[in-house]
Amino acid sequence: MFEQPLLQVKNVTKKYGAGCQKCMSYCSTKLIKNYCSTCRTVYACRNVSFDLYTGEILGIVGESGSGKSTLMQCLYFDVEPSSGIMYFDHPGLKEKNLFHLSAQQKRLIRHKKFGMVYQNPIHGLKMHYSAISNIGEKLIAAGDRNVAKMESIGNMLLREVEIPVFRSKEKPLHFSGGMQQRVQIAKALSNNPPILFLDEITTGLDLSVQANVLDLIKNIQMEYGVSMIVVSHDLAVIRMLADRTLVMLDGEVIEEGLTDQILEDPQHLYTQQLVYSLI
Numbered sequence: 195m196f197e198q199p200l201l202q203v204k205n206v207t208k209k210y211g212a213g214c215q216k217c218m219s220y221c222s223t224k225l226i227k228n229y230c231s232t233c234r235t236v237y238a239c240r241n242v243s244f245d246l247y248t249g250e251i252l253g254i255v256g257e258s259g260s261g262k263s264t265l266m267q268c269l270y271f272d273v274e275p276s277s278g279i280m281y282f283d284h285p286g287l288k289e290k291n292l293f294h295l296s297a298q299q300k301r302l303i304r305h306k307k308f309g310m311v312y313q314n315p316i317h318g319l320k321m322h323y324s325a326i327s328n329i330g331e332k333l334i335a336a337g338d339r340n341v342a343k344m345e346s347i348g349n350m351l352l353r354e355v356e357i358p359v360f361r362s363k364e365k366p367l368h369f370s371g372g373m374q375q376r377v378q379i380a381k382a383l384s385n386n387p388p389i390l391f392l393d394e395i396t397t398g399l400d401l402s403v404q405a406n407v408l409d410l411i412k413n414i415q416m417e418y419g420v421s422m423i424v425v426s427h428d429l430a431v432i433r434m435l436a437d438r439t440l441v442m443l444d445g446e447v448i449e450e451g452l453t454d455q456i457l458e459d460p461q462h463l464y465t466q467q468l469v470y471s472l473i
């Protein structure tokens with residue numbers, strides 16, 4: 195028997211602009227890159243579909259502007275997609291399109307079932323709250339009220355991501371970029387979510403800090419068995435982390451498969467260029 199996907203994403207499209215007759219009934223050849231030449235509507239992502247299985251890391255790689263962040267923002271309910279379906283294999287939610295749930299239901303799923311690490315820590319952390327309060331904030335949003343328990347979870351997670359406990363009361367504003375990312379990771383993990391979204395989490399960090407953060411992600415995946423969607427423009431990051439990979443270009447998925455298979459035998463010209471740039 196085949197395993198049921200934990201998350202099923204079908205035909206997610208996000209367009210900026212009203213669209214016109216030409217592009218709404220398009221075949222993609224009517225678009226120049228990701229926008230309509232007639233009405234200038236931008237199709238940030240188009241008909242993106244994939245399954246995510248329990249415990250796997252799915253990589254999404256593509257150049258800047260290919261639609262990776264928009265897709266993640268749709269999945270984490272930061273942005274409302276123009277169309278598409280997302281099913282989550284969870285009691286009470288099966289067969290329900292998560293995009294059609296109420297704002298309150300989406301908020302609950304976001305706080306209890308999903309974790310997000312943004313490229314820019316400003317989007318994931320309150321820079322003027324202490325590191326431990328940032329973790330507490332997510333726990334409170336998920337309904338936790340026991341301060342002692344929240345403090346103990348916070349300290350445990352900060353230790354896990356190698357933030358010294360004596361710095362837990364400091365504001366992330368005063369932390370280095372790598373430390374801020376690690377506080378975001380601790381916050382994202384606080385509710386023990388089955389799914390973690392990671393958006394360009396090593397961009398802007400220097401190489402040794404990048405390696406540290408990637409090691410941390412691998413260890414967390416092994417320890418917690420959490421499923422992850424990892425977005426990066428850097429195929430080296432995807433190679434290190436992802437079991438399976440989607441390649442995006444101009445808002446569309448142009449290639450997908452096992453990461454090893456994509457690295458060894460890239461089919462699309464763009465993927466071939468990406469792979470050869472690694473050598």
Ligand SMILES: Nc1ncnc2c1ncn2[C@@H]1O[C@H](COP(=O)(O)OP(=O)(O)OP(=O)(O)O)[C@@H](O)[C@H]1O
Nearest residue numbers: 210228236238256257258259260261262263264265
């Ligand atoms: N609010 C918006 N209004 C109009 N266009 C947008 C908006 N947000 C994103 N876009 C467009 O959608 C496309 C995809 O952007 P997106 O940020 O998702 O790409 P990306 O692959 O994540 O790139 P990067 O890593 O540089 O952020 C781009 O052409 C971008 O200009």
